[in-house]
Amino acid sequence: MNHRELNVCFLGNSEVGKSCIIDSKINEYLPTIENRSKKMMQINNKFFDFNIFDTAGAKELNYLIKNSIKQCDLFVIVCSLTDDKSIDSIQYYIELIQNGLNRKHDIPMVIVANKLDILGGLENPMVKNQIKKINKKYKNSHCILSSSKNNENLNNILKSLIKQVNQIEKNRKQLLNHQSSPLRNLKIFKNIRLF
Numbered sequence: 801m802n803h804r805e806l807n808v809c810f811l812g813n814s815e816v817g818k819s820c821i822i823d824s825k826i827n828e829y830l831p832t833i834e835n836r837s838k839k840m841m842q843i844n845n846k847f848f849d850f851n852i853f854d855t856a857g858a859k860e861l862n863y864l865i866k867n868s869i870k871q872c873d874l875f876v877i878v879c880s881l882t883d884d885k886s887i888d889s890i891q892y893y894i895e896l897i898q899n900g901l902n903r904k905h906d907i908p909m910v911i912v913a914n915k916l917d918i919l920g921g922l923e924n925p926m927v928k929n930q931i932k933k934i935n936k937k938y939k940n941s942h943c944i945l946s947s948s949k950n951n952e953n954l955n956n957i958l959k960s961l962i963k964q965v966n967q968i969e970k971n972r973k974q975l976l977n978h979q980s981s982p983l984r985n986l987k988i989f990k991n992i993r994l995f
């Protein structure tokens with residue numbers, strides 16, 4: 801069976817829950833320097849091998865983070881609903897990704913607002929406020945609410961990223977079908993081949 805390999809990079813401030821989401825369970829806080837793991841998944845009858853890059857939140861380790869970004873195709877920026885600074889930092893990570901890849905568009909990316917359980921769920925007006933804030937600041941972004949206590953999160957995040965990849969590739973194919981398109985030779989992804 802043909803498997804497609806994709807590299808996914810998790811970014812975000814320290815202690816927002818990146819490593820717990822990747823592990824699909826709540827662990828004690830252990831600062832991450834750099835960590836890689838693998839996850840195989842079937843989405844819409846296609847098989848994917850995801851190489852997951854977990855990164856440090858500490859800005860002092862920026863050189864490692866930049867190196868991970870360059871190797872990845874898909875991006876997850878995690879913030880915590882209980883930490884305003886982590887929501888403000890999303891912009892910083894978006895720019896880091898755009899600069900690392902040398903392009904502003906066609907980057908499959910998900911914002912994950914984590915630690916929903918601490919605020920007691922969607923009914924809490926604080927949660928609604930934070931979501932409003934994220935949607936206003938990061939228009940057109942794909943946002944997923946999560947709690948590391950829910951072990952379905954990682955699957956939902958990866959599914960959302962693949963949906964975006966499919967859409968980007970569909971748009972690209974349409975452009976390529978235009979004989980005169982100047983985008984004919986554009987290489988959108990390093991590792992991504994068209995299906």
Ligand SMILES: Nc1nc2c(ncn2[C@@H]2O[C@H](COP(=O)(O)OP(=O)(O)O)[C@@H](O)[C@H]2O)c(=O)[nH]1
Pocket residue numbers: 812813814815816817818819820821826827828829830831832857914915916917918946947948949
């Ligand atoms: N209540 C709650 N705690 C979480 C959640 N996700 C992570 N944590 C806790 O937050 C701390 C930081 O988590 P970690 O995954 O190491 O953060 P990272 O620095 O972003 O990788 C740890 O103490 C976790 O137990 C969550 O969804 N809910």
Ligand SMILES: [Mg+2]
Pocket residue numbers: 818819820830831832854855856
């Ligand atoms: Mg970590």
